[in-house]
Amino acid sequence: MRLWLYAVALLVLIMVLVGGATRLTGSGLSITEWKPVTGALLPLTESAWLAEFERYRQIPQYELVNKGMTLAEFKTIYLWEWGHRLLGRLIGLAYVVPLMFFVWRGTVRGRLMITLGAIGILGGLQGAIGWIMVASGLEPGMTAVAPVKLMLHLIAACAIFLGLVWVATGLGARSPVDRASAQLRGSASLLLGLVFLQIALGALVAGLDAGLAFNTWPLMDGRLVPATHTLLPLSPWWVNAFETVATVQFNHRAGAYALLAVSFWHAWRAHRLASGSAAAHGAVAIAALVMLQAGIGVLALLLQVPLWAGLLHQGTAIILLGACSMHRRRLAQPLRVSARTVVPAI
Known part of the structure; x- marks a missing residue:
């Protein structure tokens, strides 16, 4: 269990870094829709890419910052944001599936199950927080996400990371x-x-x-x-x-x-x-x-x-x-x- 929690914490660390790269490269608004399930798939055809590009061209960031961007340039920023969202989905699977196994085995119950369940709920809410953040950048006149909502998104990730490390460190018998x-x-x-x-x-x-x-x-x-x-x-x-x-x-x-x-x-x-x-x-x-x-x-x-x-x-x-x-x-x-x-x- 300790190795599992540390491994998920490492994935969260990588997620934060990918999110930082997405922010620094101005890629966070390249995907203008939130599709929790079907959004895991990349556009598979040229027409699908063009449709995504056309949606991006309707938002203020394109008009005010990236007007004239080519499709190839759009694909670069799109892949950063897509990778960030895909990693979030993978973290969810890496957390929920082993947790269900440990609960089934009876290894996790009582107070520990409540704690790990709360971390999982926060992880699920993080996706919604992320979309609220992205949506703030799609408003008229906006070329980036709202700073306060970016802060909320990051501190939620940090709270998940902190909880994982805290619980993992405390597992097992220790001297007084x-x-x-x-x-x-x-x-x-x-x-x-x-x-x-x-x-x-x-x-x-x-x-x-x-x-x-x-x-x-x-x-x-x-x-x-x-x-x-x-x-x-x-x-x-x-x-x-x-x-x-x-x-x-x-x-x-x-x-x-x-x-x-x-x-x-x-x-x-x-x-x-x-x-x-x-x-x-x-x-x-x-x-x-x-x-x-x-x-x-x-x-x-x-x-x-x-x-x-x-x-x-x-x-x-x-x-x-x-x-x-x-x-x-x-x-x-x-x-x-x-x-x-x-x-x-x-």
Whole structure:
């Protein structure tokens, strides 16, 4: 079961990367209909391709951004989006079929079945969330999906990934948690929450193409903290957190600084409370990974987010989320294990 859940989590990671590539290549609006079943098939004839192309030519993105695109160019962006949707369907099968087998065997029941069932339901809803996101980009005057809906789509994927890693890490018998490790749970939980929040802020950066502006570091618009009229041009003030490029990028920068500080603080606490333990080694490794991710983020910003840098930054963020989930789960109480069922302690 642990290998199965980790394998599905790996597929979700790949799904996020393909989704990022779809976003960065401007391919997400190339399929203008949501067909959960028949949409799994590619257009098989030239006339079918032309029909898909004609539907794309009716949306604002074609008229305002890609007018004059050839059929061959359309096929390239179509295949990115089709591959993204097909991978989602494959993940559903890879999750549901083994889960049904484990339930039939009696291996999964009780609280664990409810937890895994909830993850499966969220996975099913993710398809609908994805279509709501795409539909926002088909509205008049829109050339890309709404940033907030892009953020919701990404954090739903992250929640699925987090749940899979959390449950997989907790499966099986483990030794009791010592007092020092128990004292680290609070800061480990804070670290996990900050990583999740930082990914959400990064989705807004992607949605507004905010990484293409203010491409200097550590200064932004010539200052460590941009002027108020740069950060808060819209009213009410809170709208800027979702719609103003400067504010969205500054929030993501500030989140990175906060994440760095908390990761170093957590590593220091782990070293002081449980020096030489697995918990201490894990905390130090996470701090190093946060520092690496911050460096990748700065590089992506300075280079104006080429495809490889954007995907590397996004992929490392998901790996960091998984590492924090595993670290926090290992600080939790051990599982109660019987002959036929594995029940996670909450």
